[in-house]
Every structure is written in structure tokens, then in C-alpha cells.
Amino acid sequence: MAPPATPPRRKRRRTVxxxxxxxxxxxxxxxxxxxxIFVTGLPRSGTTLVEHIxxxxxxxxxxGELNIVQHIAVAAGGVSGADIERYVAGGGTMDALAELYLHLLAERMGPTGRIVDKTIDASRCLGLIASALPDAPLIWMQRDPLDCAWSCFRTFFIHGVAWSYDLADIARHFMLEDGLRAFWEDRLGERLLVVPYAELVEAPDVWTRRILxxxxxxxxxAAFAPHQTDRVVATASALQVRRPINRDGxxxxxxxxxxxQPFIDAYRPA
Incomplete structure (x- = not known):
């Protein structure tokens, strides 16, 4: 008998x-x-603005982009629910995963203070994060797909984002992220705060209060006037966050x- 087919990667992220x-x-x-504090979402969706707030x-x-969640995924043997179940069945503990993340965080950022983790593609690890770090706030930025697609297409990402070079590829990537967001909104409920970029810039005080x-x-x-905060910003939004929150985006x-049009033809909202 042939072994069961392996689910596509996008489905494995949500399995079990x-x-x-x-x-x-x-x-x-x-x-x-x-x-x-985890802030995720598509590139150019406003994640740097929320981090700056x-x-x-x-x-x-x-x-910033700490990239230590991946180490937790390696320890757990993957990021799906099935991976975590196997990890626990084999004697692993969720405390051990939490302690590993916090240890690595302290090594990078020192032992005290709240830290914003804006790791790229943290959305792919959200189930693991939510399971191992129960007290960590989760925020997902959402921006108008066409505006976000154009911003990704015109931006040179210094570390390379291969899907951003082709409009149809952008559409496919966006649809994968849409599916993940819808899934985790359903599973996590109020624990996941979805922040619409348009609403944030239209009513920044309202949304800053909600985020805090x-x-x-x-x-x-200071959180209501983030443009006055002096800190290093190394993303493509470095200039935007130096200005008062505005509707220019x-x-x-x-x-x-x-x-x-290639994006419009290929993109189908979740």
C-alpha cells in the first residue's frame, strides 16, 4: 500500500x-x-509602523527580525499540530520550548523588558508560537491587497524576497497568507489582534489604544507620537515612520x- 500523501506545506502549517x-x-x-510581542503580516503591510508604536x-x-522562532521549530520537530503532538508524545515539554525561546531572546536582547519580535514569516509558525508562549500577544497586520502588492513589487528587499519579482507570484503568496490569517483568526479568536492598516492610519489614536x-x-x-521616537529602523519603511502617521499609504x-493586471487576474481573496 502506498504511503499517505504528504499535505502541501501550506496545509501542514495547520495540521491537527x-x-x-x-x-x-x-x-x-x-x-x-x-x-x-509578535507582530506579523505581509511585507509592506504596516508591521514596522506597529513595531514603532x-x-x-x-x-x-x-x-526586529529576531529569527529565533525557527530554533523552537527545530526543537519541536516542526510547526504543525501533528509535529507538536509527536514532540510531546516523545517526552518533550511545552515548558522546554518556552524556556528555549526566552533563553535565546535574553541572549540577544538582555534579561529584562518587553520585546517586539517581527520575524519575517512568523505567520508560518503561529500555531507553535501560540501553543508554546501562551502569554505572548499576537498581532497581524492587514493592508489592501492591491496597495500591498504594488508596494512589494516596487521595493528592493535587501535579503531577497523571490516571490516579489512577479505579480502572479505575489498573488499566490498573498492567497497563502490570507488562508493562514483566516485559519488563525478562527482558531485563536481574540488572542490574535488583526489590525487593518487603513483603519490604523485613519484613526491612529483609537488603534494605538487597542494595540497597547x-x-x-x-x-x-510617546506611543501616540511614534515619529518622535529616536531609534534605528532598518526596513523599507524607515522614512515613513519618521513622519506623523498619515494616509499617504x-x-x-x-x-x-x-x-x-497580472496580480488582479491571479488574486482571489480568501
Whole structure:
């Protein structure tokens, strides 16, 4: 008999994450895991802006693209629910995964303070993050697909983002991320705060309060004027975050709609 077919990678990210499975795994974690704040979403969707808002708070520092979640995935043997079940069945503990992440975080960022982890493609590890770090706030940025596609297509990503070179590839990548976001919204409920970029720039005070509240942070004036915060920003949004939050990023793709037709033809919203 032939072995069962291996699910595509996008499906393996979600395999065996039944409703309540992350919460059940959370009960096995006995340490405080509230230190990291995860901000994910597509490139050019506003993740740097949210990181800048949070890092303007006196209790928070920006970790940027830490890339330490992958080490947790290696320890667990993967990022799917099935991988985690095998890890636990083999004697692994969720406490050990949480302690490993926090240890690596302390090595990079020192022993104290809240840290924003804006690792690229953290969305692919969200089930593992939610299961091993039950107190960590989770934020997902969402931007108008056409504006985001145009911004990705016109941006030179210094580390190389191969799917951003072709408009049809951008559409396919966006649809994969749409599916992940919809899945985790359903599974995680209020634990995952989805922040619409357009609403954030239209009502920054409202959404800054929501973001701070979601992260368990007291309101501070600096978080409402993040453009005044002096810190190093190394992403493509470095210039934008130096200005007051504004609407300039809305409808940026409109003049180029005809050139974006390959994306429009290929993209089907989740």
C-alpha cells in the first residue's frame, strides 16, 4: 500500500490544530511567557509602523527580525499540530520550548523588558508560537491587497524576497497568507489582534489604544507620537515612520492599476 500523501506545506502549517488544541497545550506551560510581542503580516503591510508604536513605549524595545522562532521549530520537530503532538508524545515539554525561546531572546536582547519580535514569516509558525508562549500577544497586520502588492513589487528587499519579482507570484503568496490569517483568526479568536492598516492610519489614536491594551501596556504619550521616537529602523519603511502617521499609504496602487493586471487576474481573496 502506498504511503499517505504528504499535505502541501501550506496545509501542514495547520495540521491537527483543532479548536482548543493550543489552549490545551498552554496548560502545560508553567512560566511567564508575556515578554515577547509578535507582530506579523505581509511585507509592506504596516508591521514596522506597529513595531514603532510599541517600541515608543518605555516598557518595550524593538527586537526586529529576531529569527529565533525557527530554533523552537527545530526543537519541536516542526510547526504543525501533528509535529507538536509527536514532540510531546516523545517526552518533550511545552515548558522546554518556552524556556528555549526566552533563553535565546535574553541572549540577544538582555534579561529584562518587553520585546517586539517581527520575524519575517512568523505567520508560518503561529500555531507553535501560540501553543508554546501562551502569554505572548499576537498581532497581524492587514493592508489592501492591491496597495500591498504594488508596494512589494516596487521595493528592493535587501535579503531577497523571490516571490516579489512577479505579480502572479505575489498573488499566490498573498492567497497563502490570507488562508493562514483566516485559519488563525478562527482558531485563536481574540488572542490574535488583526489590525487593518487603513483603519490604523485613519484613526491612529483609537488603534494605538487597542494595540497597547492587547499587549497589556499602559497608555503613554510617546506611543501616540511614534515619529518622535529616536531609534534605528532598518526596513523599507524607515522614512515613513519618521513622519506623523498619515494616509499617504492608502490607494497608492490606483495610478498603476493597469500594470498590476497580472496580480488582479491571479488574486482571489480568501
Amino acid at each position: 490544530f483543532r479548536r482548543g488544541s493550543s489552549e490545551s497545550l498552554n496548560e502545560q506551560v508553567g512560566i511567564d511567557t508575556s515578554r515577547p 510599541l517600541a515608543s513605549h518605555s516598557a518595550v524595545a524593538d527586537g 491594551d492587547h499587549c497589556g501596556l499602559a497608555e503613554e504619550a 492608502l490607494n497608492v496602487a490606483a495610478p498603476y492599476r493597469s500594470h498590476l
